[in-house]
Amino acid sequence: MFKSTNLDMFTFPFTNFKNKTYRYSNDLVALGEDNVNFMKITPEYKVQIKHKREKLDKQPDVRYQSFPHTMEMQWEFVELLIDLAVDKYPEHFSIEKNGDQWTFSNHILEETETFIFGDESSISLEPYDMIGRHFHHDFMLMVNRDDNFYLEVAQESFAALFSPNWNLGMSFNEIHGPVPFVSRDGVELADRIRKFLLTIEPGAPRTRVNWNLMADRWDVNYETMDIWGPERHKVTKENAGKLVHLRVEEQWFIRMPRSNAILFVLDTQFLPLEDLVKRPEWLEITHFNLADIPDYMAEYKGMAPFLPQSVEYLKNLIDTIKVK
Amino acid sequence: MYNSPVLYDQSETIKEELTFNDKRRKHLIIYDQKAVSDIKQVLAKDSQEELEYEHFEIEKSVNLQDLRTLLYSQKIGTHLYIASDWDHAVTVFTEAVEAGFTEDEIQTIIYGPKRRYIYCMKCYNTSEINYDDEVQCTHCDAHMEVGPFFSKVRKGYIGYPFIPN
Numbered sequence: 001m002f003k004s005t006n007l008d009m010f011t012f013p014f015t016n017f018k019n020k021t022y023r024y025s026n027d028l029v030a031l032g033e034d035n036v037n038f039m040k041i042t043p044e045y046k047v048q049i050k051h052k053r054e055k056l057d058k059q060p061d062v063r064y065q066s067f068p069h070t071m072e073m074q075w076e077f078v079e080l081l082i083d084l085a086v087d088k089y090p091e092h093f094s095i096e097k098n099g100d101q102w103t104f105s106n107h108i109l110e111e112t113e114t115f116i117f118g119d120e121s122s123i124s125l126e127p128y129d130m131i132g133r134h135f136h137h138d139f140m141l142m143v144n145r146d147d148n149f150y151l152e153v154a155q156e157s158f159a160a161l162f163s164p165n166w167n168l169g170m171s172f173n174e175i176h177g178p179v180p181f182v183s184r185d186g187v188e189l190a191d192r193i194r195k196f197l198l199t200i201e202p203g204a205p206r207t208r209v210n211w212n213l214m215a216d217r218w219d220v221n222y223e224t225m226d227i228w229g230p231e232r233h234k235v236t237k238e239n240a241g242k243l244v245h246l247r248v249e250e251q252w253f254i255r256m257p258r259s260n261a262i263l264f265v266l267d268t269q270f271l272p273l274e275d276l277v278k279r280p281e282w283l284e285i286t287h288f289n290l291a292d293i294p295d296y297m298a299e300y301k302g303m304a305p306f307l308p309q310s311v312e313y314l315k316n317l318i319d320t321i322k323v324k
Numbered sequence: 325m326y327n328s329p330v331l332y333d334q335s336e337t338i339k340e341e342l343t344f345n346d347k348r349r350k351h352l353i354i355y356d357q358k359a360v361s362d363i364k365q366v367l368a369k370d371s372q373e374e375l376e377y378e379h380f381e382i383e384k385s386v387n388l389q390d391l392r393t394l395l396y397s398q399k400i401g402t403h404l405y406i407a408s409d410w411d412h413a414v415t416v417f418t419e420a421v422e423a424g425f426t427e428d429e430i431q432t433i434i435y436g437p438k439r440r441y442i443y444c445m446k447c448y449n450t451s452e453i454n455y456d457d458e459v460q461c462t463h464c465d466a467h468m469e470v471g472p473f474f475s476k477v478r479k480g481y482i483g484y485p486f487i488p489n
């Protein structure tokens with residue numbers, strides 16, 4: 001299991017987790033200029049890519065889904081990712097275009113992808129799957145039809161409770177059916193968020209952060225519920241620091257100019273609770289938030305069986321620091 | 325289209341008994357042998373002179389050719405009533421959606437049991453189920469809790485796997 005080692009690159013704390021305790025809300029915010037480009041190479045890059053490709057190779061039906069009519073959008077996605085990567089990390093990624101003949105180079109992994117842009121027969125994987133395997137994010141393509149968004153392509157290896165196979169073809173509202181979207185003021189949220197997404201324009205992506213706790217596991221999906229469900233009960237207030245990980249999913253919502261689809265990008269980062277001592281302020285904030293999670297949210301997030309132990313562990317940790 | 329409506333046991337179109345939607349100009353009633361006597365009664369009792377009615381009786385099996393011709397020839401303003409057993413209703417519903425009917429324009433009255441399916445998150449196959457909360461996959465034997473969420477693409481309810489103790 002990997003964890004974030006460069007805490008300056010760990011997305012924490014975030015809007016909605018800082019001033020008040022956490023509740024569901026439309027917490028989408030505009031991005032600062034330096035953060036519009038989601039590309040981020042951390043010390044964990046190689047481990048993440050290895051993990052991602054293993055998942056995709058061993059469980060193709062679980063990790064990647066698409067409709068056959070999405071090829072044009074898939075190429076738009078290829079171009080977008082290459083542009084962002086080369087723009088932010090010219091030392092790591094480069095592209096050579098000879099008419100439609102493109103060669104993309106990943107210098108970190110010392111790999112090249114050569115293909116004819118727009119021609120699926122020039123590569124063995126689907127274009128979206130091929131280019132997505134060079135980046136450690138999860139990518140979901142939501143197509144805008146009749147004021148809603150439908151999941152038409154998904155490549156997922158890290159996000160919690162996300163199943164490309166199950167969610168394929170679902171609308172924004174159907175996908176969020178399981179989420180107990182109760183806001184502080186009790187307003188039904190799914191439609192409000194959907195309407196907000198409709199206003200996102202090309203060039204002005206939005207961001208939000210989702211978070212969860214994991215018990216000794218990073219892969220938490222419906223497909224493996226029979227395994228991780230029972231394992232959650234082994235957490236105690238003594239071992240929570242090592243077993244329980246704070247999981248932070250930084251998300252981007254990008255309007256694709258040609259297809260008008262919304263690309264949903266996730267960057268999942270992990271930190272064991274014990275590492276929070278390295279940033280005492282984060283430790284305080286995390287404890288403050290976790291101590292006030294309503295039951296319905298703890299149940300939905302799957303952390304109900306080990307939340308009390310985790311809160312107690314953090315409380316003790318704070319006390320130890322104070323004594324010193 | 326993958327996001328077209330499908331007929332499943334919780335479909336909003338399913339009603340206990342046929343009630344004419346009096347905002348529509350025309351009523352198209354498609355029924356099978358199980359529903360025939362009910363339909364004749366309703367028509368005798370509730371039909372109004374200024375409205376238009378058309379019926380289509382399914383004898384033994386559905387003649388797809390005739391059904392399609394009928395559905396595609398309808399103009400805007402037609403309300404469709406399907407009164408039949410489950411399998412006939414699925415056939416008619418699917419063809420009607422294909423022909424452009426929306427769920428608002430369809431009423432379904434089911435004779436006999438409705439079929440339900442579960443989508444196994446272990447092996448991605450569907451199995452037919454009854455109304456039990458917990459079932460076993462007929463393909464891989466996984467034990468599953470029947471979830472409340474339905475996928476139109478997978479045509480089943482989500483099955484959350486668990487290991488019985």
Ligand code: HEM
Binds near residue numbers: 160208264
């Ligand atoms: C448009 C692309 C989006 C996709 C594809 C997506 C997908 C998902 C999925 C698959 C889940 C898990 C559902 C389950 O348990 O089965 C989820 C949960 C959730 N989503 Fe989204 N989502 C999107 C946008 C958003 C936006 C814009 C917001 C809020 C502003 C949002 C807020 C949430 C929240 C709060 C949860 C519950 C997560 C938790 O508490 O751990 N989503 N989403």
Ligand SMILES: [Zn+2]
Binds near residue numbers: 445446461462463
């Ligand atoms: Zn199965």
